[in-house]
Amino acid sequence: MDAPPVPDAALHGLLPAPPAATDWAEVAERLRGDPAGSRREYYWLVMRGPDDLARELLRDERYFDAWSGAESEAALLRIAARRGLAALALLLHAAERHGLVTALAPFRDAAVARVMVGALDGDSARADQARVWFMCHGRDAAVFVVPDALRDPGPERDRAGRALALIARVHGVRCVVAAAREYGAEAAAAVEALGLDPLLQCPDPPPEPDEAFVRERLPRVLLRGRAAALPVPAVRALVTMLRMSTVEEPYGGCEQVLPRLDRASLADLAWALYEHRDRADGRWAAPDVRYALQRLGDGRTAARLAREMGGWDGAAVPPGAGHEAVEVLAVMAPDDAPAHLDRLARTAAAAELRAAARDRLGTAARVRGLTPEQLADRLVPRLGPDAPADDVRAVLAEQAGRLEEAMLSGRSWAVDEFREVLVAHPLLGRLARRLVWSASPPGPDGSAAFRVLDDGAFADVRGVPFVPPEGARITLPHPVRLDGAEAWADVFAGHAVSQPFAQLARPAHVLTDGERASVSLGRLRGTRVPTGRIVALTARGWSLPAPPLRMVRQRQLHRTTPDGHALMVTFEPGIHVRHPHRYAEQELHAVLLVGARQARWGDVDPVAVSELLTALTTDPTPPAVQNPKAET
Structure with a gap:
């Protein structure tokens, strides 16, 4: 049986998968000697190894605690789908010890029922999973719950009664009574007396409005x-x-x-x-x-x-x-x-x-x-020619912001997707015609950048038709990644095309070789910037940590770049927490890469570096959106 379509990204450290020719007997022998050794090898043996070795490992409790964290949920779902009942002991352990109940959804026995009854008092996610389990399994689930619902008063009885009420609400009281009848007529009568009819499940007095x-x-x-x-x-x-x-x-x-x-x-x-x-x-x-x-x-x-x-x-x-x-x-x-x-x-x-x-x-x-x-x-609306100008303007402004983010993140489109979703769209197409795009890999003549013409065709900077090579990915290049930005600016100026956001006119900061090898950017040390500029950065992904105990000024900015590098900027005299406008200016001291990774500035995405330097040296300006009815 194939595993369910859980995204591979959710498997974290379990990827990549071992080669198809892996000697699973050798892997199993290695795991027997060191159960705490390789969680990854255990997972792939269970998923792809021979049935006898997989069942052996799934019976061995020494491996169970390796599947305890929230990140294990996706792997447990796959193991459950691949190995069925052979995986039940592992799944029960993960549920009872660590609250991971999702993978138990298709299983039905007394032990699973006990876990689900207990999960009704767990966090909201576990309680939701438990409710779904009782409603899906209906009468078969009720059979396992009836004994606890008829025990002496206490928390276990209360939870069991709630579980039976859930089943009754979806499947009817008769379904629950029929399940109780397996324990005899007396048990059936006792369950009937619990008042499980959904219409009787109301507080006393009822919450009537005035x-x-x-x-x-x-x-x-x-x-x-x-x-x-x-x-x-x-x-x-x-x-x-x-x-x-x-x-x-x-x-x-x-x-x-x-x-x-x-x-x-x-x-x-x-x-x-x-x-x-x-x-x-x-x-x-x-x-x-x-x-x-x-x-x-x-x-x-x-x-x-x-x-x-x-x-x-x-x-x-x-x-x-x-x-x-x-x-x-x-x-x-x-x-x-x-x-x-x-x-x-x-x-x-x-x-x-x-x-x-x-x-x-x-x-x-x-x-x-x-x-x-x-x-x-x-999801972008396809507003027609008679749509109100304000509606068109609002959509264009919103989508210009999305495309600018795509430029900063390096997002790419397949060629056919680019043509169908962007170029052919009545509003996105307007924006696409006002930007420079790039194909990777470049075309046969080495050119990569192109623009979209009014008829949807592509042309390079010389106006020559451009055909992306088969399998190319289309990106929206930041100027640090675009050769010939000035020539492109001349082309757009010659055609009176204004850009929906700063692409060609965007500052492009490039590091020196010395800066690339360093953890600190010295070029900004001593630069004085308005305090308002630093405060404004908190709306663009930066944070201003609270000052240490008894201190009243914030002197650090923090941010994590899209490629995972932690940045810290220090400045003086700092921002007073009660009077943030007390000091009109701040002097930048250090711009550092921090954290456990021994990264250098050369390891950081050049686009992120350029945007960082722009943010610290330039006040943000809102994007300009041209006449919404204009075609170019």
């Missing part, structure tokens, strides 16, 4: 077909059911009522509940409001929530709120969510929200067989 709140603050809720509306008492009952619901455990009566009501008016109700939520506890939304948004919201609701999320103050977002809100947004409107997530990943004020959106966007991209960047390319 009638005046329903009448004055909430919109009308229409019946399906929009011919009639619910009376206020019925809306009050509906809101009560919503208040008893969470995303993980909705009240059972909701699904009996919601399909009979108008979708758009339910979405308006969800947004009204969000707007009038209790803000006293500091949460972005209570569990019941999250359920209402996710279950009742539509594309309009998703757009509203995404706009609000984008402006959340980073300091005011509680831990975990970003991931919660992103998940609600993604489930609420699956077709619209990727575009919202892409925008949040790049522009949200809160760092946690940006990270959560990137993670969820990555999941959406993998489902489609794309990278997040490829998915973002395909």
Whole structure:
């Protein structure tokens, strides 16, 4: 059986795979003598080695603790898919000792059931996995849980009862009672007496809203077909059911009522509940409001929530709120969510929200067989010629920022993808025609740079047609990687083409041989810069660490480059934490590579170096976007 499609990047130190001709018997002998030796060899023997050797290793508990960290989850999923029941002992160990329950999803026995019952009180990720396991396995899972649900009162009984309630909500009470009947009629009667009917699972007293709140603050809720509306008492009952619901455990009566009501008016109700939520506890939304948004919201609701999320103050977002809100947004409107997530990943004020959106966007991209960047390319709206000028301008500005980031990161496109996704797009094509591109490897005559003409054809700096060689990758070259930037600037000036961001006019800082061999850049020592420039860098990926205890001035800037090098810039007199504008200027002292790696500046990506020097010596300017209706 082939392993599931877990990304190879998630396997970390287990790659690369050994050669096909590996002597697995020799590997097994080596592992027997040193179980703590090579985690990588163990993994690949289990995945590719002979069945008898793989089963032997999977029975040996001496190897189990090597699979304890969160990074083991992807490997355990592959091992489970490849070896099935032979892997169960390893998977149970990883779940019981380290909370890694995901790979147990297809397995079903008493030991797995005990792990899943315990996971209901674990962190949110484990609890979600456990809930899915009970709902998927239904009656077969209930058989293993019934004895604990009928034991003496205590935490184990409470968790088992919650597990049976989960099963009953999806599969019905009869399913659970039938499972209990395997232990006899008395057990079946006792389970029936637990009150597992989803309609009976409600607090006492129920959380009813005030009638005046329903009448004055909430919109009308229409019946399906929009011919009639619910009376206020019925809306009050509906809101009560919503208040008893969470995303993980909705009240059972909701699904009996919601399909009979108008979708758009339910979405308006969800947004009204969000707007009038209790803000006293500091949460972005209570569990019941999250359920209402996710279950009742539509594309309009998703757009509203995404706009609000984008402006959340980073300091005011509680831990975990970003991931919660992103998940609600993604489930609420699956077709619209990727575009919202892409925008949040790049522009949200809160760092946690940006990270959560990137993670969820990555999941959406993998489902489609794309990278997040490829998915973002395909989400750009194809506005027609009659689209409002402001809409066109906003899209062009946003996409110009994405292309500038592609230039800085060195992103590349296959030639066909470049033609179809960028050049042929009505808006991206406008931007593509205003930039210089590069093909790697170069063409037959050694040329690599080209521009896109109005008809979609390519031409080099002399105007000669340019055909990228087969298999080439297209990039957007930074001027430090572009030969003949001045000649290209003359070409664009001659055709009156303005660039959507500084590419050809961008500063290109190149290191000397001495600087390349050093850990410090001495050229900036003594340079005086405005304090505001240093503060502004915190919005561009830099951080200003808090000063040491009893100190009140920040004197360091830190950043990690895209290729993984840690940078530190020191300056004086420093930025006063309570009065950041006390000193108008700062004098730069050291610009260093730091960290355990003995790196030199010559090891750092030249684009990152150039951008660093530009950032420290130039005030940032917003990109200029030309007339949105112009074609060039």
